[in-house]
Every structure is written in C-alpha cells, then in structure tokens.
Amino acid sequence: MPEISPFQDPRPRESQPGSAQPPEAQPTGAQPTGAQPTVAQLAEDYAAKAGLHRTSNGNIDVLKSAGGVQGLAESILPGLVFLIAFTVSRELTQALVAALAVAAAFTVARLVQRKPLTQALAGIAGVGLSAWLANTTGKAEDFYVLGFFTNLGYIVAMSISIAVRWPIAGLLFGFIRNEGLHWRKDPARVKAYRIGTWVIITVLALRLLVQVPLYYMGEQGLAALATTRLLMGAPLYILGLWVAWLLTRPADPATETSAEPN
Numbered sequence: 001m002p003e004i005s006p007f008q009d010p011r012p013r014e015s016q017p018g019s020a021q022p023p024e025a026q027p028t029g030a031q032p033t034g035a036q037p038t039v040a041q042l043a044e045d046y047a048a049k050a051g052l053h054r055t056s057n058g059n060i061d062v063l064k065s066a067g068g069v070q071g072l073a074e075s076i077l078p079g080l081v082f083l084i085a086f087t088v089s090r091e092l093t094q095a096l097v098a099a100l101a102v103a104a105a106f107t108v109a110r111l112v113q114r115k116p117l118t119q120a121l122a123g124i125a126g127v128g129l130s131a132w133l134a135n136t137t138g139k140a141e142d143f144y145v146l147g148f149f150t151n152l153g154y155i156v157a158m159s160i161s162i163a164v165r166w167p168i169a170g171l172l173f174g175f176i177r178n179e180g181l182h183w184r185k186d187p188a189r190v191k192a193y194r195i196g197t198w199v200i201i202t203v204l205a206l207r208l209l210v211q212v213p214l215y216y217m218g219e220q221g222l223a224a225l226a227t228t229r230l231l232m233g234a235p236l237y238i239l240g241l242w243v244a245w246l247l248t249r250p251a252d253p254a255t256e257t258s259a260e261p262n
Contacts, residue, residue, distance in 0.1 A: 169196030203240035
C-alpha cells in the first residue's frame with residue numbers, strides 16, 4: 001500500500017470564491033488556477049529530486065533514499081561480478097563484459113517495470129566509463145578509478161557549501177523537515193547542518209584514505225580494493241546519512257514530526 005506523502009494536506013480544501021464546482025467535485029489535491037506552490041509542495045519536490053525520502057512518522061527513509069533494494073543491487077552487483085569474473089578467468093575483457101551485462105540487465109529491468117531510468121542509466125554510464133578506462137590501460141584496478149574522482153568532487157563541493165554557510169545537509173534535510181530555508185536564520189541550526197555535512201564528507205574521505213593505497217598496490221590489492229569498495233559504498237553511505245540525520249535533529253521533536261507546516 002503506498003504511503004501518504006507527509007507533505008500532503010489531509011484537510012479538505014475549501015471552495016474558492018466564484019468557483020463553478022462545489023468543493024466535493026474538485027479532484028483531490030487540486031489547486032486553484034494560478035495558485036503559488038506552498039512551502040510543503042516545494043519541499044516535497046526538492047526532496048524527490050534530491051533522492052531523499054521521508055517516512056510517515058517524520059524520519060528519513062535511508063533505504064529508500066539509497067534507491068531501495070533494487071538501487072542497492074544496481075550499485076553493488078556490477079562491481080562484484082567484475083571481481084568474481086576477473087578472479088576466476090584472469091581475463092580483463094571477459095570481466096568487463098560481465099559487469100556491463102549486469103548493468104544493462106538492470107536498465108532493461110527498469111524498462112520492463114516502467115520505473116524511472118535515471119539511476120539505472122547513471123549506473124550503466126559509470127560502469128561503461130570504468131570499463132573503458134580499465135580496458136584502455138589494461139589494468140583491472142583502473143575499473144575503480146572513476147569512483148575516486150567522484151568522491152573527491154563531492155568532498156570539494158560539500159566543503160565549499162560549508163564555507164559559504166549553505167551546508168548541503170541543510171539544503172537536503174531542511175526541506176524534508178519542512179524547515180525550507182528558515183534554518184539559515186538560526187545559528188544553532190546552521191551549526192548542526194554544518195556538522196551533518198562534515199559527517200558525510202568524513203564518509204567520502206574515509207573511502208579515499210582506505211582505497212587509494214590499495215589501488216597503488218596494483219593487481220595484488222585488487223581483491224581488497226573491490227571488497228572495500230563494496231563495503232564502503234552503499235552500506236557506509238546509508239550509515240553516514242542516518243548519523244547526519246540524527247545529529248541535525250531540531251531541539252523540538254514536534255518540528256520534525258509535523259506533517260503539515262504552519
């Protein structure tokens with residue numbers, strides 16, 4: 001059964017002056033023509049675009065925010081299949097083809113299920129570029145190089161957001177919590193969201209600190225590199241996201257659990 005959006009107003013809408021339709025004849029959730037979107041609707045739209053989701057009790061749904069079970073499989077299996085195939089065959093080309101085949105299978109599955117293709121297409125593009133790099137250099141460990149630059153890019157962007165007092169955690173969590181951008185007027189909330197952003201940065205930095213030395217070990221460190229990439233990928237991201245959410249909770253719990261902003 002689908003969840004009711006926490007941003008959806010459960011109260012019946014009043015009829016508008018001059019409306020030809022009685023209130024009960026208007027479609028549920030319909031808005032008067034020309035009406036400006038509410039803060040709640042902007043929050044819901046922003047959270048959806050950011051890939052973050054909120055449960056009915058006001059908490060962040062970390063599993064759904066990470067793409068759900070299928071999204072986790074899409075991020076884990078191509079790399080896992082590559083490692084297994086290369087370990088067994090010692091043939092780089094075969095391992096790369098196997099990883100690409102898995103990514104392509106997930107894209108086809110989303111087509112059949114009529115689900116949004118954004119995550120699957122991003123996944124197959126990432127796997128394709130990683131495969132091209134590894135095939136070009138002839139080094140299996142280069143299959144994982146793209147992830148290093150991706151993490152570094154996020155670290156730089158989030159660090160800049162903290163420096164300019166627009167911490168990424170606030171931009172994401174603030175809308176889910178119905179705070180909009182009002183949290184920027186409260187120094188305590190800004191500080192909390194800076195800490196939350198540092199938590200996410202720490203997760204990304206830990207990946208580099210652990211995995212880059214393994215990369216420079218060459219093929220000898222490939223198994224350890226692939227294993228840590230899997231463990232420090234989606235699972236560590238989910239943990240970091242949850243910790244950041246807890247550390248940035250407002251002092252008044254009612255602020256977070258309220259389904260409709262004042």
